[in-house]
Amino acid sequence: LEVKVITQVETYKINPFDYLLESWAVKLPFDYPSSLLAQLKPYLQPYSAVFDPLVLELAQEIDLEVHGDTIAFLATLNQRLYESCDYITRETGEPWPAGVTWRRKQGSCRDLAILFMDICRSMGLATRFVSGYQEGDVEQDNRDLHAWAEVYLPGGGWRGYAAAAGPSLCRA
Numbered sequence: 001l002e003v004k005v006i007t008q009v010e011t012y013k014i015n016p017f018d019y020l021l022e023s024w025a026v027k028l029p030f031d032y033p034s035s036l037l038a039q040l041k042p043y044l045q046p047y048s049a050v051f052d053p054l055v056l057e058l059a060q061e062i063d064l065e066v067h068g069d070t071i072a073f074l075a076t077l078n079q080r081l082y083e084s085c086d087y088i089t090r091e092t093g094e095p096w097p098a099g100v101t102w103r104r105k106q107g108s109c110r111d112l113a114i115l116f117m118d119i120c121r122s123m124g125l126a127t128r129f130v131s132g133y134q135e136g137d138v139e140q141d142n143r144d145l146h147a148w149a150e151v152y153l154p155g156g157g158w159r160g161y162a163a164a165a166g167p168s169l170c171r172a
Contacts, residue, residue: 019156027068029124032154040152043126047114051122052099055115059122070125074151074161077119081112081163095147109164110147116163117149126152130160 024030032040062080066072085101090108098118101107107115110131117127131147148162 016159019153019159021070021156022154025154026070028063028070028073029068030070030154031124032126036154040126043128043152044121044124046098046121047095047118048097048099051118052097052102054102055098055118056122058102059119062119063123070153073123074120074125074159077116078161078163081116082165085112085115085163087112087164107164108147109162112163113147113149116161120149120151128152128158 031037058080059077062073062076066076084105086106088106088108090111095110095114096104096107098115101111101115110129113129117129120127127149129147130150131145146162146165148160148165150158150160153159
């Protein structure tokens with residue numbers, strides 16, 4: 001049995017910053033409206049049973065640094081993880097808990113995604129884990145599976161961040 005799947009994805013919006021936050025979501029912390037909160041509740045729980053104290057400390061440190069600005073928080077967090085943590089390849093295994101990744105200052109893309117998610121969730125930002133294949137060099141035949149986090153931003157929807165890939169937002 002041989003199964004061959006060919007797909008083509010066409011991206012219409014290439015600017016990941018083409019949105020306006022709801023006015024009540026510009027500063028952290030903010031409260032999602034109850035109708036939205038019911039839908040986002042699963043995306044607000046820590047990946048592990050509780051938030052690691054080291055993760056909470058980093059979240060608060062960045063929040064103070066950016067004076068509660070939501071977009072600046074996300075950009076600073078992504079940049080901090082990119083600059084502070086070494087990317088390693090781990091093709092198998094569960095993601096490490098967020099605190100383990102931060103203590104080791106290294107991790108695979110899925111480890112860094114979980115760390116990013118827990119930091120955001122500790123600040124009340126809904127996040128989800130995403131995996132797929134990054135847009136890349138069209139001349140290259142091989143594509144590696146990648147993982148990143150998406151944050152739900154009122155007015156912007158789900159927006160991707162990949163600390164393993166660098167300071168910019170994912171387009172995937």
